[in-house]
Amino acid sequence: MHRRVWFLxxxxxxxxxxxxxAAAVTAGKSSSTAQSLHAAPFATAxxxxxxxxxxxxxxxxxxxxxxxxxxxxxxxxADQNAFYAAIVAGTPVIRGTYIINTxxxxxxxxxxxxxxxxxxxTIKIKxxxxxxxxGHKPKPVTAAxxxxxxxxxxxxxxxxxxxxxxxxxxxxxxxxxxxxxxxxKKGQAFADYRDLFGYVYPGFALKGQKFNDYWHNCVxxxxxxPISNGPFYMxxxxxxxxxxxxxxxxxxxxxxxxxSIAFKIITDTNSEIQAMRGGEVxxxxxSPESALxxxxxxxxxxxxxxxxxxxxxWDIEVGPGGAPLLxxxxxRAAIARGMNRPSLIKALYGGIAPGLKPxxxxxxxxxxxxxxxxxxFKKYDFNPKKAIAGLKSHGCTGxxxxxxxxxxxxxxxxxxxxxxxxxxxxxxSRVQSSQIFKQQLMAIGIKINVGIHDPADFFGTILxxxxxxxxxxxxxxxxxxxxxxxxYQCYNAAKNLGGSNxxxxxxxxxxxLIKKGEANFNSRKRTAQYQTAxxxxxxxxAVIPLYAPPQIFVYKxxxxxxxxxxxxxxxxxxxxxxxxxWGS
Amino acid sequence: xxxxxxxxxxxSIPVLFFSTFLSFIFVSYAGNPLAQLKQNPRFxxxxxxxxxxxxxxxxxxIQRYFLWLxxxxxxxxxxxxxxxxxxxxxITRTMGHxxxxxxxxxxxxxxxxxxxxxxxxxxxxxxFDYVFTSIxxxxxxxxxxxxxxxxxxxxxxxxxxxxxxxxxxxxxxxxPGGPAWSxxxxxxxxxxxxTLCIISFALYSxxxxxxxxxxxxxxxxxxxxAKGVSEWRVIMRHVFRNALIPITTVAALNFGAxxxxxxxxxxxxxxxxxxxxFIQSLATLDLYAVMAYLLITAIAVVxxxxxxxxxYGFLDPRIRYD
Numbered sequence: 001m002h003r004r005v006w007f008l009x010x011x012x013x014x015x016x017x018x019x020x021x022a023a024a025v026t027a028g029k030s031s032s033t034a035q036s037l038h039a040a041p042f043a044t045a046x047x048x049x050x051x052x053x054x055x056x057x058x059x060x061x062x063x064x065x066x067x068x069x070x071x072x073x074x075x076x077x078a079d080q081n082a083f084y085a086a087i088v089a090g091t092p093v094i095r096g097t098y099i100i101n102t103x104x105x106x107x108x109x110x111x112x113x114x115x116x117x118x119x120x121x122t123i124k125i126k127x128x129x130x131x132x133x134x135g136h137k138p139k140p141v142t143a144a145x146x147x148x149x150x151x152x153x154x155x156x157x158x159x160x161x162x163x164x165x166x167x168x169x170x171x172x173x174x175x176x177x178x179x180x181x182x183x184x185k186k187g188q189a190f191a192d193y194r195d196l197f198g199y200v201y202p203g204f205a206l207k208g209q210k211f212n213d214y215w216h217n218c219v220x221x222x223x224x225x226p227i228s229n230g231p232f233y234m235x236x237x238x239x240x241x242x243x244x245x246x247x248x249x250x251x252x253x254x255x256x257x258x259x260s261i262a263f264k265i266i267t268d269t270n271s272e273i274q275a276m277r278g279g280e281v282x283x284x285x286x287s288p289e290s291a292l293x294x295x296x297x298x299x300x301x302x303x304x305x306x307x308x309x310x311x312x313x314w315d316i317e318v319g320p321g322g323a324p325l326l327x328x329x330x331x332r333a334a335i336a337r338g339m340n341r342p343s344l345i346k347a348l349y350g351g352i353a354p355g356l357k358p359x360x361x362x363x364x365x366x367x368x369x370x371x372x373x374x375x376x377f378k379k380y381d382f383n384p385k386k387a388i389a390g391l392k393s394h395g396c397t398g399x400x401x402x403x404x405x406x407x408x409x410x411x412x413x414x415x416x417x418x419x420x421x422x423x424x425x426x427x428x429s430r431v432q433s434s435q436i437f438k439q440q441l442m443a444i445g446i447k448i449n450v451g452i453h454d455p456a457d458f459f460g461t462i463l464x465x466x467x468x469x470x471x472x473x474x475x476x477x478x479x480x481x482x483x484x485x486x487x488y489q490c491y492n493a494a495k496n497l498g499g500s501n502x503x504x505x506x507x508x509x510x511x512x513l514i515k516k517g518e519a520n521f522n523s524r525k526r527t528a529q530y531q532t533a534x535x536x537x538x539x540x541x542a543v544i545p546l547y548a549p550p551q552i553f554v555y556k557x558x559x560x561x562x563x564x565x566x567x568x569x570x571x572x573x574x575x576x577x578x579x580x581x582w583g584s
Numbered sequence: 585x586x587x588x589x590x591x592x593x594x595x596s597i598p599v600l601f602f603s604t605f606l607s608f609i610f611v612s613y614a615g616n617p618l619a620q621l622k623q624n625p626r627f628x629x630x631x632x633x634x635x636x637x638x639x640x641x642x643x644x645x646i647q648r649y650f651l652w653l654x655x656x657x658x659x660x661x662x663x664x665x666x667x668x669x670x671x672x673x674x675i676t677r678t679m680g681h682x683x684x685x686x687x688x689x690x691x692x693x694x695x696x697x698x699x700x701x702x703x704x705x706x707x708x709x710x711x712f713d714y715v716f717t718s719i720x721x722x723x724x725x726x727x728x729x730x731x732x733x734x735x736x737x738x739x740x741x742x743x744x745x746x747x748x749x750x751x752x753x754x755x756x757x758x759x760p761g762g763p764a765w766s767x768x769x770x771x772x773x774x775x776x777x778x779t780l781c782i783i784s785f786a787l788y789s790x791x792x793x794x795x796x797x798x799x800x801x802x803x804x805x806x807x808x809x810a811k812g813v814s815e816w817r818v819i820m821r822h823v824f825r826n827a828l829i830p831i832t833t834v835a836a837l838n839f840g841a842x843x844x845x846x847x848x849x850x851x852x853x854x855x856x857x858x859x860x861x862f863i864q865s866l867a868t869l870d871l872y873a874v875m876a877y878l879l880i881t882a883i884a885v886v887x888x889x890x891x892x893x894x895x896y897g898f899l900d901p902r903i904r905y906d
Contacts, residue, residue: 063759071667078631078635157634158631160628162626162627164628236760239674239677239856241756241761242760263760264759268754268852271736271854272754274740278739278740280752280754454614456614456615456617456869457619459619460618461619483626486626
């Protein structure tokens with residue numbers, strides 16, 4: 001018995017030790033052999049990057065905390081089209097024709113000149129724009145790369161996130177190596193041309209690769225060596241842990257001031273906060289959560305919160321799937337006026353994004369086109385007395401005579417009660433906002449019954465079937481208003497129009513304005529057309545815009561060049577990564 | 585014994601089949617994994633159509649289950665529904681990371697739990713016994729996530745006040761891809777190990793104490809004392825070995841369960857382990873990745889159950905399996 005016990009204990013220790021060693025070694029091997037296309041071993045990358053903040057500053061390197069695991073680096077691929085992939089593999093590594101700055105302005109980047117007309121789009125590529133493919137001589141970025149990019153995105157077998165705009169191109173013609181003209185299909189000139197070719201693929205380096213398969217674990221050529229036309233290249237990547245970017249000496253722009261940046265994946269927001277406080281990372285761009293308030297006034301950190309290009313809103317179903325009363329403008333107006341949007345924003349984000357204001361334009365979310373005289377939705381600002389007056393003036397009865405937070409009476413309008421279903425997802429901010437608005441609307445005699453759904457169910461079934469009364473969710477937008485065309489166009493499945501118009505809003509005038517705006521290359525007239533469409537959709541309460549969730553960027557005060565980095569567009573905060581450097 | 589082992593393995597096969605079938609059905613009906621892609625109003629409907637067909641989402645669920653089962657044997661668990669990448673390398677990678685810190689925490693918990701359990705039993709109702717009983721109850725009562733957060737904040741504050749880095753609060757290494765066995769890795773794993781160790785230690789110390797007390801009052805122990813055997817020899821040779829039997833069972837079962845991933849611990853500390861892999865896959869409804877995880881953990885539980893039974897029979901000669 002004595003011997004059995006010791007024998008068993010020894011066997012257990014041996015097995016555990018072998019398992020642990022083998023597993024840990026296997027883990028290292030798996031990441032290097034699983035994918036043939038990947039960058040250099042991590043041990044090499046790690047040896048060059050110090051662990052302490054002071055040492056990192058001395059070696060011109062930094063660590064960026066990344067909040068989500070990355071599924072891949074091919075920004076055009078539906079699977080990999082994520083904000084965090086763009087932070088790493090977007091502007092730091094793969095550049096395009098334009099870059100969008102923090103004000104939503106498009107600046108020429110890899111192109112020296114762009115000319116767009118109703119017939120064609122001509123792009124002149126910078127003479128010194130090169131591909132740095134490690135192990136190969138640098139090759140220029142050429143017209144062939146642009147043509148390859150267009151073809152691969154419009155290939156029906158490619159799982160692209162969006163081919164909008166690219167599919168408007170009929171043919172292409174190269175003029176030498178550094179100039180290319182794309183000709184629009186007849187009647188399909190695409191005025192949002194600046195959003196095309198935001199990244200360009202190195203066609204020559206990807207021969208033999210399928211679009212759906214490349215760049216899962218690297219940004220590299222078909223031999224597995226890193227490739228880049230930006231200020232950095234991806235020298236290494238470990239799945240589940242992070243990646244390292246190194247300075248690209250062949251980049252056409254001003255050379256990066258940091259030698260390398262490590263992106264460390266820290267998915268838990270609280271862990272991110274502790275890592276930032278404790279100096280384990282030098283910068284983070286976390287999703288907005290109230291716990292971030294601990295970082296707001298920390299003296300060695302800079303905290304920046306700007307509105308993002310995401311439109312959190314209420315869709316009000318005016319199609320056959322929704323409540324008949326919601327088709328009446330006066331009911332929608334009462335709902336809008338019963339909602340105190342500023343107080344909601346303060347409750348949700350007051351501690352982490354003070355100064356965040358409600359959205360008041362249905363097409364523009366940011367900057368001067370979204371505010372001032374273009375704040376069309378302001379007429380429906382919180383005014384519960386006016387909401388009640390509006391219902392009364394249309395013959396509604398049975399509701400409260402004045403706003404009352406203890407009210408239980410519900411209006412009856414034309415024989416129907418102002419009681420509606422409200423559906424949204426499980427996201428915490430939406431669960432909170434549904435309860436806040438439920439109380440506010442009940443105070444004016446409108447009852448909403450809240451339904452919380454799993455996102456897959458909400459986006460997969462409820463919305464596409466237009467089978468809801470009111471729904472809260474967010475659209476991801478951009479500086480160009482045409483990104484919202486499919487939300488407001490009259491729904492027509494046969495013509496592939498209004499595919500995202502789940503609320504079935506339809507105004508022919510708005511359709512005409514959108515159609516004109518889509519094809520208008522005069523930016524002033526185009527903006528005027530979209531603003532007119534915004535005015536109509538606001539007046540008719542096609543949606544109730546709520547807010548743009550804040551985009552937050554926190555970095556060490558000693559990190560210079562990052563003060564203008566918090567970019568709310570798809571470029572992300574690393575859009576000017578080459579400017580970052582350690583100061584004193 | 586061999587017959588018993590073979591019979592147990594054969595019984596496990598229908599159990600695994602049934603559990604994977606049910607899991608597949610439930611996860612499939614949880615929702616459409618492509619639904620969230622539609623948040624971009626410009627998202628290509630053609631792509632959704634392509635992906636629906638490529639991922640067999642347009643097939644009946646039963647048919648998809650058997651396609652998945654085929655992939656398990658012919659393509660080593662198949663590919664991720666979401667990324668299209670092979671799952672086996674991801675499972676082995678994440679399992680390796682989990683095994684590393686689970687093994688260390690379990691060994692520590694066993695050593696501490698058994699030692700303290702033995703001493704608590706010998707010195708029953710002493711100050712030591714009361715103190716460690718209280719600590720054990722505290723360990724049982726503490727939610728894992730709370731303890732993990734507390735440790736993170738504590739060690740960050742220590743760094744801020746004294747500028748001394750004792751342990752790190754997240755990740756496997758300071759920088760991606762660091763070596764698996766290094767001082768840096770140990771500094772990163774210390775807090776997750778402490779989190780799991782405290783909870784497991786509470787379990788083992790209580791079991792050991794109870795088991796020791798059960799055996800210590802037996803007739804044969806009294807006989808050994810009466811024969812003049814030294815107290816140390818009585819405890820270690822007669823009491824401890826017999827008290828070890830239930831602990832062996834509990835430890836084997838606990839280890840099997842933990843190998844399924846200390847999900848909360850890995851999520852909070854952002855460790856690239858199997859539990860974290862599971863949570864990320866579930867969040868995106870990556871059906872095949874979730875199924876791979878469930879299959880691996882089901883096998884782990886079955887195997888460790890079997891190990892517990894075998895160890896039980898090995899330690900106690902009175903128990904024989906036919």
